[in-house]
Amino acid sequence: AQSVTQPDIHITVSEGASLELRCNYSYGATPYLFWYVQSPGQGLQLLLKYFSGDTLVQGIKGFEAEFKRSQSSFNLRKPSVHWSDAAEYFCAVGPSGGGGNKLTFGTGTQLKVEL
Amino acid sequence: KAGVTQTPRYLIKTRGQQVTLSCSPISGHRSVSWYQQTPGQGLQFLFEYFSETQRNKGNFPGRFSGRQFSNSRSEMNVSTLELGDSALYLCASSQGDNTDTQYFGPGTRLTVL
Numbered sequence: 726a727q728s729v730t731q732p733d734i735h736i737t738v739s740e741g742a743s744l745e746l747r748c749n750y751s752y753g754a755t756p757y758l759f760w761y762v763q764s765p766g767q768g769l770q771l772l773l774k775y776f777s778g779d780t781l782v783q784g785i786k787g788f789e790a791e792f793k794r795s796q797s798s799f800n801l802r803k804p805s806v807h808w809s810d811a812a813e814y815f816c817a818v819g820p821s822g823g824g825g826n827k828l829t830f831g832t833g834t835q836l837k838v839e840l
Numbered sequence: 841k842a843g844v845t846q847t848p849r850y851l852i853k854t855r856g857q858q859v860t861l862s863c864s865p866i867s868g869h870r871s872v873s874w875y876q877q878t879p880g881q882g883l884q885f886l887f888e889y890f891s892e893t894q895r896n897k898g899n900f901p902g903r904f905s906g907r908q909f910s911n912s913r914s915e916m917n918v919s920t921l922e923l924g925d926s927a928l929y930l931c932a933s934s935q936g937d938n939t940d941t942q943y944f945g946p947g948t949r950l951t952v953l
Contacts, residue, residue, distance in 0.1 A: 832882045
């Protein structure tokens with residue numbers, strides 16, 4: 726069965742500092758990988774996704790993620806965090822091939838940004 | 841382009857009642873997925889509908905059901921509500937292929953008393 730682990734429940738960074746959120750997955754084949762962000766009272770917004778090809782993926786709002794097959798990881802990074810980045814971040818894995826849309830989410834990482 | 845809309849946004853019910861939640865996808869999207877979000881269990885997949893057919897199903901009891909109409913709008917129903925059904929219910933729509941971006945609605949907050 727597929728699963729996603731986000732080891733950090735809470736992370737606090739100072740505005741302007743770099744950020745890395747960790748994500749490890751378990752999946753039988755090459756997975757489709759996603760990062761979503763959720764602000765309070767809002768739905769989820771897709772930051773970026775990986776299906777194949779270049780293992781460094783660029784997303785919206787200056788985020789990027791790197792797929793490392795050997796480590797089963799898909800960590801999210803941002804070089805300089807803004808106060809508006811404070812939110813909850815979810816890593817997710819989905820079926821490759823023709824499996825339809827069925828995402829398995831990690832438990833999320835709550836990001837706090839100190840001014 | 842209008843986003844995914846969910847109605848109602850907030851709902852309070854009592855144990856034993858049933859509830860129906862509605863999701864209107866983005867125009868042209870044929871896939872609608874439903875997720876339950878709780879503090880204890882996180883985000884869990886309920887089911888996905890594509891072209892009026894259930895394409896995927898999560899591990900929820902039969903009290904949770906859904907359907908999709910010809911205009912791609914979807915409803916989910918929970919019968920015999922339990923306290924543990926209190927959650928944020930999110931729906932997401934996409935064009936249908938699993939490489940397409942899923943766009944999430946704001947959710948329906950269900951409280952069961």
